[in-house]
Amino acid sequence: TAEEPAAASMSSGPDQVPPRPEIFDFQGVSMIHFFTDNWENIQNFQARPDDILVATYPKAGTTWVSYILDLLYFGQTERQTSVPIFKRVPFLEITIPDFGSGKDDADNLPTSPRIIKTHLPVQFVPKSFWEQNCRIIYVARNAKDNAVSYFHFDRMNMMQPEPGDWSGYVHRFMEGKLVFGSWYDHVNGWWKKKQTYPKLHYVFYEDLVEDTGREIEKLCCFLGLSRSDEEKKRIADGAHFDNMKKNDMVNYSNVVVMDFKISPFMRKGKVGDWKNHFTEAQSLQFDEDYKKKMTDVTLQFRCDI
Template identity: 80%
Template sequence: MTHYFTDNWENVQNFQARPDDILIATYPKAGTTWVSCILDLLYFGQKSPERQTSIPIYDRVPFLEIKIPTVHSGTDLAENLPTSPRLIKTHFPVQFVPKSFWEQNCKIVYVARNAKDNVVSFFHFDRMNMVEPEPGDWSSYLNRFMEGKMVFGSWYDHVNGWWKKKQTHSKLHYMFYEDLIEDTGRELDKLCCFLGLSPSAEEKKRITSGVQFDNMKKNDMANYSTLPVMDFKISPFMRKGKVGDWKNHFTVAQNEQFDEDYKKKMKDSTLQFRTEI
């Protein structure tokens, strides 16, 4: 972990969730902002459309565990959210989620992305984000990812830990990045079903178009360009948003080594990922 996610540990762990809070949980770079924007539009797109054009997504959906000295802490932002429900995001593995979220039986939306695309996206993110450790070169970064020596830990533990939790926590909706890319409308319907929402066909169309990757990439309230800790000269926060970009980064040898390791780590898991669609 970096201290930006541990400095406020006590306050984060003691955070008081409310029964109608919705927690968005992901391993970093797995579609967090995408699903945050979808939820924000679902709940507030019609009620207060001005939010979309005047408040950055990281203020509308606070990042619970973050604490950057010059910026508000995530817990402060979350506590002061004027909305109901409050939408809050976290990258915590399941065992670090503040216990009040379970006690209040909150709805949780988890998004998982295949490991190969996830590590590529994380690599470029670490290059441009000042609060992340220096990534070093691609080859050593990939090894570190396989060893789980990442901010927020092992991808394997993360996706599996949350998958296991889903079996016992009925209010956990587990989504896949690849499914969202393949058919955003279909996944939106499943999400609405889970949340008990029934938006009109017209509203669904508006949301689906608003959260298309290219539209979000151009939208300053969604693309993080207003956050000073991101260096867009190195790489944009929203880079490609595709499935299969890993093929432009993995060498044949790296891919074989990764697949071997992946099989071992995922052998007891019922989770299935697609690395291309």
């Protein structure tokens, strides 16, 4: 998601927004230059052993989990009302000319642990994260809802390629021709990594929607945190979709490259909204294609809860 750390400081006005970027093939993955311009520096990023990396395909619950982690570690401090989430949890691979980079923001984070987010497929993650044995939380969302959410995001975010109409978009999603490549490769690549890398916690968006408290409990176990029941409930309430949507420090309303008149950054946060977008024919075609690409029976998604 092009949630630019830089964008917050961009003065508003249409003349400030560069033309929408073109997508291109980058080492076998569809990308745009905002995520590849600083490639060597990103690859050489120096992770620390206590860093926590939040990894997702775009629009799979990145901000939600980032916010939960921020509350778990740093609580309701003053930063909650003064520092936007994309400064507290920098977006590692983003680079915007004249406005700095997510890597620099991550390098300069004052917190310990540093919570950093990425949309990189597993093969692109800087190697220091593995070498330092960092904890990584991967969040995955069912393909149909993910496609719908990404479509609305691309409509309103001027730093993303022009999405065109929905029917064309669904095809590009199936072909992996969206920024950060194929959803199928992304979720499968990270799932496979989990089998060999024990410090990877794989979270399903649908589980988070179904029972946020239970998933916060699992996160605490994974991170070795003990928080009181009262505190965990407060975090679950604070991270409720409706509360986050109203919270200007997490809803991206102060990012000028996002046009909230087209669609809000936080739109619905529901499971099953795909039914309002897919025609029956699209759904059938999608399901057929899905079966061919999702051959690992151990990785199962829910399109309804």
